[in-house]
Amino acid sequence: MSGEETFLIVGAGLAGAKLAEELRVRDFPGRIVLIGAEDHLPYERPPLSKEYFAGGKTLADFTVHDGDWYRDHRVELLLGTTVTAIDPTAHTVSLPDGSTLHYDKLALATGSTPRTVPVPGADADRVYVLRTVDDADALLTAIHAGTDTAGWLAIVGGGWIGLEIAANARGRGAGVVVAESASQPLLGELGEEMGAVFADLHRAHGVDLRTNTSVSEIVAYDGRASGIRFGDGTVVPADAVLVAVGARPNVDLARDAGLAVDDGVLVDASLRTSDPDIVAVGDIAAAEHPLLGTRVRVEHWANALNQPAVAAAAMLGWEATYDRLPYFFTDQYDLGMEYVGLAPRDARVVTRGDVRGRQFLAFWLDDARLVRAGMNVNIWDADDDIRALIASGAPVDPDRLADTDVPLSELTA
Template sequence: MAEPQRIVIAGAGLAGASAAAALRDRGYDGRITLYGTELHRPYELPALSKDLLLGKAAEPAWVHEPGFYTDNEIDLKLGVSVLELRPGDHTVVDSDGAVRTYDRLLLATGSRPRVLPGAQGHVLRTVDDALALRSALREGSHVVVIGAGWIGCEAAAAARAHGCRVTVVDPMPQPLMRVLGAEMGTVFRRLHEEHGVEFRLGAGVQGFTPSGVVLADGTELLPDVTVLAVGATPRLELAEAAGLDLADGGVAVDAALRTSAPDVFAAGDVAAHDHPRLGGRVRVEHWANAKDQGTHVAGSLIGFDEPYTKSPYFFTDQYDLGMEYRGLAGPDDELVVRGDLGAREFIAFWLRDGRLRAAMNVNVWDHGTALSALVDAQATVTAAQLRDSDLGSLA
């Protein structure tokens, strides 16, 4: 297909900003319009629940320096949203009332925090959310975190660092259980308990009162601060109203991140990607996926037909625990542990049908290259090899 003259990017998060930069890096000299609903220039999300919330950073990690967008002739429209996508005539309508024509369009609209009916509390999705929550974390205050996923656990760790009393509520029997399973979830529960966090696990939320949180067993918690960390919902309104195909909770895209509409692509949280190596659709809400898909889709936007094949990757830092996770495991996959769980220095592997599906290194930093190679290849290995063999030689 001919190189486009006008590219519109709906969403100025990491995926959208990475795509805009990659277009210029590839030599594209047409017009780029980048829409961002926030008034801040594009920034990365991981620091919001880590260094920014801890008070170790005064501002987020910006994707680019302030002058980057002007210097690269990227029309960055802050505080302006795309309200309507019209694939039939290749136009969008924005919140300023302008109708803009595009040759190619990228949906990179990201996600919004899920909320519970009647809930009042802090969410953690934007830099303003993080700063508001940080100001509320006063020493001695009681913080109730609803949700024991990644954001909930990182928020709990930050609250303890600020000297707060912390209670984490989750209906699952262990934190992070949906992602890591019961045994690895127990590792994180013990970590938090050693740092003074109280868990109310297996306890759903029944409702909210003006002063508290009511659990399913009738217990009422009376926090000074409530944090709602019950997941995120992809922003699909534009795609759905435009009639794009949806799948697996996102916008259905092929291997090269094309949607069902001509000249419309999607990347990041909203993209349900037909992954050529993982054998099915994958939708991932992590930093690396947004960055890497955004960079990759730039090639698709200007006519390169290259599949996106990278494995999912994410990381966390909680207290003295650092972790990296590569790949995508399921709840029934075989867990293999190499190292010392008690010391929290180990590598966890997940096997399915004799092939490696995911690996997680915890406070072990010498094997990143080998782990990436093994996961990317979905290596055929045994549990004994993963426990005892040199990982470099396996890779």
């Protein structure tokens, strides 16, 4: 192995596994070592709150590659292992046993960690977050509590994870209460009007969704969560509590190594960090986006899937640019949705179609009437046109945009 070029990848999720794959696709002949904290082979995370939690998929269905693939492609796996430090000068990473590994190029794909809530009872048993398949298994077990009948689940937070779990817990027969501090769920992501669409959806399916509220305590009995107490003193009993109030990027390794860090690891459009021998991908990458003209960091599956191709090119010294628009999707009950772009917080929302019937398109326009983001709800042939509207950089007429008789393709002509 002496003299063989070594590329290390820290983080064995989807982004890390795809990066190893992309390096071999590009005929990198050297040593690849993939290091991950979990004992499982790398897997995709969206199914944890979607099909896996609903019972429609097994872990094998969303494991990126089986064990034979890593062997056949000469990718060394160090699972159940956490890197404790990076020394950019020596080009080494430190492992928990005190040993070090040398690298020629390093990729950081360390993901994010769910946030907690600073209230009494947050450390009780049967209080959960959702990041790993083991988290999902533990939450499912707690809801059923060893019986055939699902119990009650209290969810703190009305974001994507909270709402997807709410939908799938209802599908499993559980009672669900959701506590959201904002006036609507998904307010920061979609705004008031579109947040209301999801609020109505969940209430129509029997979720006790409470907005403009706070949780002052996770009530515990004998060390085990038994419900939540709202700011007004009301207590709602529950067999388990899920805290789903967002996540923070795992940037401590990068920061301690002296890399430029803000809300994420700062990278250029090629995903190179402030150290030219280190790239960052996935949740932690705060990347300069050439199309949007701003720095973007999003915690979505599409980045973990698509950024590795660019990062692999950068590690090999090639020129490449990550210019894909942010994208995410959700499935809740009978509502399927895809969102593309990045909307300003004060953007105007224009809808097209049947909002009440949950079959419509929504667009976010800035002050110059440029389409900055678009969403399709149960309409599956509009994605290309939405992307074209965003990429065109041309102002649109909001009235024509809302008119279903005007083809979207004509708006960029």
